Amino acid sequence: MTIVKRRTEPLRMAQLEALIRRLPYAHEQIPQIQEELAKQRVGYQGEKSLHYYFSFLSTEQMYLLHDVRLLGTNGYHFQMDTLLLTPGFIAIIEIKNYTGTIYFDPDTHQVTRSTSHSNDELLPNPLLQLNIQKAQLKGWLAQQEWPLVPILQLVVFSDPSTKIISTPKNAHLLKKVSTAPAFLSKIRELQTLYSKTYVLNSELKQLADALAEHHTPLQSNILKEFNIKRNSIISGVFCPSCHKPTLVRGVIIGKWFCPECQVSSKHAHINALEDYFLLLNKNVSSLEIHQFLHTATRQQAYDLLKPFSLSPLGGAFRSRRYELRYPLPLGITGD
Ligand SMILES: [Zn+2]
Structure with missing residues (x-):
């Protein structure tokens, strides 16, 4: 078998x-x-x-x-x-x-x-x-x-x-x-x-x-089903240690940093991007990711999306949308 x-x-x-x-x-x-x-x-x-x-x-x-x-x-x-x-x-x-x-x-x-x-x-x-x-x-x-x-x-x-x-x-x-x-x-x-x-x-x-x-996975609009408003969803990147959505990007180069417990993490945004896919939308622009992950700049959000080689869905450069996936490929390890 x-x-x-x-x-x-x-x-x-x-x-x-x-x-x-x-x-x-x-x-x-x-x-x-x-x-x-x-x-x-x-x-x-x-x-x-x-x-x-x-x-x-x-x-x-x-x-x-x-x-x-x-x-x-x-x-x-x-x-x-x-x-x-x-x-x-x-x-x-x-x-x-x-x-x-x-x-x-x-x-x-x-x-x-x-x-x-x-x-x-x-x-x-x-x-x-x-x-x-x-x-x-x-x-x-x-x-x-x-x-x-x-x-x-x-x-x-x-x-x-x-x-x-x-x-x-x-x-x-x-x-x-x-x-x-x-x-x-x-x-x-x-x-x-x-x-x-x-x-x-x-x-x-x-x-x-x-x-x-031919398998086509079902993805329902779960917020609509439970009658939950989009603005009830907590944005941000969760800290792997204290589990608060407090991580900030840029304090340490190339890493996330938690001001609450001083922990740093390289890939904490992966879970946040997956959550975006599961709850909000299958495709995103770098501006939306900038807002959801609370990155310092929009360029930072773009740089975070880049390693996943997501398929572009059209749109001019600044408003280009990308197709997220779940799970996101974890080719990169270590934290
Ligand atoms: Zn923390």
Whole structure:
């Protein structure tokens, strides 16, 4: 198995973290942001925990892609947690970290969870979610003129203590559900059922690369979503030692200096530029960076952007805009 697209910390998580960093402690939206961040972290951990099981498939002719977001033929984007590409099938795998006892109702298609502390909490049905993703992926493959490989759906509950229950009427649906420890046997079972080759190994790599190339990450306007005014965002470069946005440029040549704790830093602006990307805008002018980083001059801001070789987006020299990236390349180390 080759990992074509690795799982990285979701952009959403980085945006929420940046928001907490750059809002005053007492801001009214902080509890809400923290609540969502906690959920995101648990989900991310659940997804990462499945890596152990994937490692057993390392010698197989398979390709693995994480977090793939594509433009569907209906004009809407669709996002898939994990895609496993094999010569006989493509599996869309949705990893859930629901704990407790999960019940799939065959009549209402509802999913409820009960735990020792609570009874019957209604949860989104991951199988319905996967149906939409399957239809979208099928359309995408047809549009890109790929062979019609069987597309399978699999929900994996990452917490080994999760108990899944249903009724005999629902047996066909539960074939698409697995717990983490049963995941490998599930894959083996599918390999036996779908042993016919639809895509040759050489083409499979091309398909995996095509999927990775067409991935378009979602970047939402997080300030708008949480109804936060732009001027609530704290500007400046944070000190790596006292964590205050107090760093000044130019006191020591080529470095940032903290007047509060006398610490100096060479690359403290990188995090600030990333925060700008995550919260404010994907592209910037040197004037905007001068204002956000509180550099002494606009030329200083320009000099800080230069080593990243950002793509210019047009505009005359003084108002030229550049495309920021996240994460910014850290080719330079040391502080
Ligand atoms: Zn400091």
